Amino acid sequence: MKTHIASVPLEQVLRLLNHGPATLVSARHAGVNNVMAASWVCMLDYDPPKVTAIIDKGAKTRELMEKSGMFAIQVPTVSLLKLTYQVGHMSLADEPEKLEKCGVQLFEMEGHDLPLVGGCSAWLACRLIPEARNQETYDLFIGEVVAAWADTRAFKSGRWQFETADPRWRSLHYIAGGHFYAIGEAMDTAEGMPD
């Protein structure tokens, strides 16, 4: 599962989320793993990279995040369309076999006690920065990204490979009611400089 996974330098992390993909949020505490879908995940800072994630009070993943102080954000692909929808519409509280039923295959990266979802294009390991008021009032969680990885078939040398990769590697962008769009054509401004 890890053959194509490469580390992403922290200064490139913003490129993994800038385009606003639907994400999967995962966490682990006391041997319990959970994964949920979240579209309301966004970059907050770049040095060090931080993210925001809006996680409802009813979400089991939120409890695991709060107890462990860690969570992972990952970028699912067109291949994971059904899984992404399902983990967002089934609760571990009602369905103890949720992850198996949704076909989630978890793996780990050395040094990080976090459940990562196989088949995604990118993974961000985050340390929760506790902000009680934001969490209670707005369900808003802040994480510092401490490590990141990408599947080199989708993201390599600091760039998404959507122009040349199999379309199944494209990111998903959620609207509502099970309706997503895949990311589409590249658009470069004349002013854009290679970076």
Add this chain to the structure above:
Amino acid sequence: MKTHIASVPLEQVLRLLNHGPATLVSARHAGVNNVMAASWVCMLDYDPPKVTAIIDKGAKTRELMEKSGMFAIQVPTVSLLKLTYQVGHMSLADEPEKLEKCGVQLFEMEGHDLPLVGGCSAWLACRLIPEARNQETYDLFIGEVVAAWADTRAFKSGRWQFETADPRWRSLHYIAGGHFYAIGEAMDTAEGMPD
């Protein structure tokens, strides 16, 4: 400019931003208008709809937002690719003619003293919810969406029309260095219900 603009019910506002488009943030105070590009804009809540926007301390738009207590978020299109890049890379502080140089055409909606950018696909009028710690520590601004509109050629009856609209109406999704992607193909889950 307003021929095709229709009001969007507040309960549908999340559909305007869920897919993570690059946005333009605009504000006005004491007769000064400004517009900037921002990819770090995200839904925060749906009832009433709220958004987060990360706005750097150096941004002139931030000062206008803080002084007026209002701002607008808008969704630019492929047609506005160059404008979107330019307003994100030119400062009103250095370039008093910034908006003219970038080709920004402003308009207003009745009852809202906000500068809106013509040619976008959607507009959200927001009232700043002051949160001093978030603003100072994280450059994170929270806004309650008090009204929203869309161009019916791009968004109609609660749905983006990307499948059938001219591709120039597609949203832009920023990566880095002048490199964007347009939104692409529709993807519906078998489980998705019409809504």
